[in-house]
Amino acid sequence: MACFFDYKTRAIMFLRLVVLLCMLVCSFAHLQRFEHPAKADGTLSFLVIGDWGRNGSFNQSQVAHQMGRIGEKLDIDFVISTGDNFYDNGLMGVNDPKFEESFTKVYTAKSLQKQWYSVLGNHDYRGDVEAQLSPVLRKIDSRWLCLRSFIVNAEIAEFFFVDTTPFVDKYLMDKDHTYNWQGLPSLKTYRTNILKDLDLALRESSAKWKIVIGHHAIRSAGYHGDTPELINHLLPVLKANNVDLYMNGHDHCLGHVTSQDSPIRFLTSGAGSKAWRGFVNSNYGKALKFFHDGQGFVSVELSQIDARIVFYDVFGEVLHKLSLSKDLHSAM
Known part of the structure; x- marks a missing residue:
């Protein structure tokens, strides 16, 4: 027996x-893949916003209003969120009223009733991470799509969304906050596999534009600044695969940093609500092309041959423009 x-x-x-x-x-x-068609003429336009979910406060509603205006002007196809979607501690569950109060009831403009592709930020990890990933939220608001890491194929461009929070070592030792690693049995396994899968997906991509989105900055002149773990592990993958743009939030500002050894442009759009005024890291020198320590957002227009990127402030005023060419691959 x-x-x-x-x-x-x-x-x-x-x-x-x-x-x-x-x-x-x-x-x-x-990496899970989603298809999003470009316009009939082959072009694509979208907005990028990050660090926003504060029930409309800290100028979140004002930024949302201007996003609606620019979104209508550009006839945007979708919106990208670079994380920290709900402050201060993510969502408490799929029925948390914060989802509607900070998202559905804030981004009400007609032009913003398009698909939102979102990644998680470190503040999102302080709540119920699985709630933001749950299809239940999509039933509450069909615009919402948030996954850890995934790909959006939009014909002329492919977007590679990477959950960067598990890469940052300090969150494992943070005594002031609790991070919910539910759904990630091993952070080491996640890191290893996402880098491998991202490298493979980028190598196999035939898109004209390759754009990677994460919450944490690789290069940023904001308060948080560079993320060493991403420089050491993620950046080599981007360089090896001719990525055009890396777009992030985390720093509550707008910024544009160039690379000395690759054509990658590092664009920060983390100014969706509360901004950190009065701080800029000036050590970048000529590599820092633009910095704004107030609220705002970014628009991107893509065609087969060029990209037009514009940074806006809380009033919808143009602060900075960037043009790239697939032929020259340099600023005009």
């Missing part, structure tokens, strides 16, 4: 191990 019990116990443990391994493989073996 004892032998049978031991055999049965081992069999159950083995089956549980198999199930766990299958879960890991299914979770990390590939």
Whole structure:
């Protein structure tokens, strides 16, 4: 009887191990892909906003109003959120009223009733992470789509969304806040697999434009500044695969930094609500092309041959323009 019990116990443990391994493989073996068609003429336009969810306060509603105006003017196809979607501690569950109060009831303009593609930020990890990823929210507001890491294929451009919070070591040692790593059995496994899968997806991409989106900055002149873990692990993958833009939030500002050893442009759009005024890292020198320490957002227009990127303030005024050419791949 004892032998049978031991055999049965081992069999159950083995089956549980198999199930766990299958879960890991299914979770990390590939990046989920979504298709989003470009316009009939082959062009694409969208807005980028980050660090916004404050129930409309800290000028979030004012920024949203101007996003609606510019979104209508450009006939945008979708909106990208660079994370920290709900302050201060993410959502408490799928029924948290903060979702509607900070998202549905704020971004009400007709032009913003398009798909929103969102990544998680570090503040989102302080709440119920699985809530933001849940399809239940899509039933509440069909615009919402938030996953850890995924790809959006928009014909002339491919967008590679990367959940960067698990890369940042300091969150593992933060004694002041609790981070919810639910759904990530191993942070090391996640990091290894997402880099491998991203590298493969970028190498296989035939899109004219390759754009990577994450919450944390690789290069930024804002308060948080550069993220060493991303410089060491993510940046080499981007360089090796001719990525055009890396777009992030985290720093509550707008910024544009160039690279000395690659054509990658580092664009920060984390000014959706509360901004941090009075701080700029001036160590970048000529690599820092633009910085604004107030609220605002970014628009991007893409064609087969060029990209037009504009930074706006809380009043919808143009602060900075950037033009790129696929032929020259340099600012005009």
